[in-house]
C-alpha cells in the first residue's frame with residue numbers, strides 16, 4: 001500500500017544542555033531526571049528557528065534518498081512550536097529547500113509523524129501521479145517551555161527529523177486515535193486581547209498532567225501495537241524493531257511489560273535528545289537506520305502519543 005521510505009534525515013542544534021546544567025536553573029538533579037525520565041542531555045537552539053532546523057533535516061533526508069527538492073510532489077510538515085502560524089512550517093521548509101510542490105502543515109502534537117505518514121498515504125492514493133512526498137517533524141520545544149516548571153522543562157528538547165517517501169508497497173497498516181480534551185496536555189497559543197475579550201488566558205507554555213499522560217501513553221502504545229499485530233496475523237517475533245515516541249524511557253519499559261515483550265525490540269535514543277515531540281519518531285528512525293541494525297525488508301512498528309490526546313501507530317516494511 002502506497003509508499004516506501006527511501007531516505008531519512010535529522011538535525012539537532014549544536015548546544016547540548018545536560019541535567020547538571022538544568023540543576024543550575026530549577027530545583028532538579030541528574031539522578032531524578034535520569035531515573036524518572038531517562039534523559040541525560042537535550043539540544044537547545046540558540047539561534048535557529050524551527051523551520052531552519054526542519055529544512056536541514058529535510059535536506060539530509062533528500063540527500064540520503066538521492067532526490068532533488070524540485071522532484072518532490074508534496075511536503076507535509078508537523079510542529080507545535082513553529083515560529084509562525086502562517087506561513088506554515090511546511091511552506092517555510094518548501095521555500096528554504098527551493099522546492100516548488102504544494103506544502104501543508106498538520107498538528108497532532110507528539111503523535112504527528114504518524115499522522116504525516118497517514119496523510120501522505122492518502123495523498124498518494126488521491127494523486128496517482130505523485131511519486132515522492134517529504135514528511136518533516138520540526139520543533140523548538142525550548143521556546144514553549146516554562147523554564148521555572150521543573151516537571152516539564154527537563155523533559156523536552158529541540159530537533160527535527162524527516163523522511164522521503166516514494167510510491168511503493170511498504171506502508172502495511174496503521175491505527176490512529178484521538179481522545180479529545182484540553183485538561184491533560186495543553187499548549188495555549190499566544191493571542192492578543194481585543195477590547196471585547198474578557199476571558200483569562202493560560203500562559204503560552206506546555207501545561208501537562210504528567211502521571212495522567214504517563215498512564216494514557218503506556219495503554220495507548222500497548223493497545224496500538226497489539227491491534228497491528230493481531231490485525232496482520234503477526235507475532236512480536238515477526239517485528240524487527242519498534243520505534244516509539246521518545247517521551248520517557250519508563251513509559252517504553254512499562255509498555256513492554258504490559259505487552260510481555262523484551263525492551264530490546266524498542267529503539268531508544270531519549271538519553272541524548274529528550275522529547276522532541278513530532279521530531280522524535282523520525283529522529284529515532286534515522287538513528288536506527290544509521291546504526292546499521294535496520295535491514296531492507298524488516299517489518300517495523302512506529303508508534304507515538306501526545307497532546308490531543310492523540311495516539312497512532314503503523315506497521316511498515318522498511
Ligand code: UT7
Pocket residue numbers: 027028029032033036037110150151154155185208209210211213214217247248251275277305306307
Ligand atoms: O510527549 C508526550 C507527552 N508527555 C509525556 O509523555 C510525559 C508523561 N509523564 C512523565 O513522563 C512523568 O509523569 C514526568 C516525567 C512528567 C514526571 O515523573 P513522575 O515520576 O510521574 O513524577 P511525579 O509527577 O509523580 O512527581 C514525583 C516527585 C514530586 O515530588 P513529591 O511531591 O513526591 O515530593 C515532584 O515534585 O518528583 C518531583 N519532581 C521532580 N524532582 C526533581 C517533579 N519534577 C522533578 C524534577 N526534579 N525535574
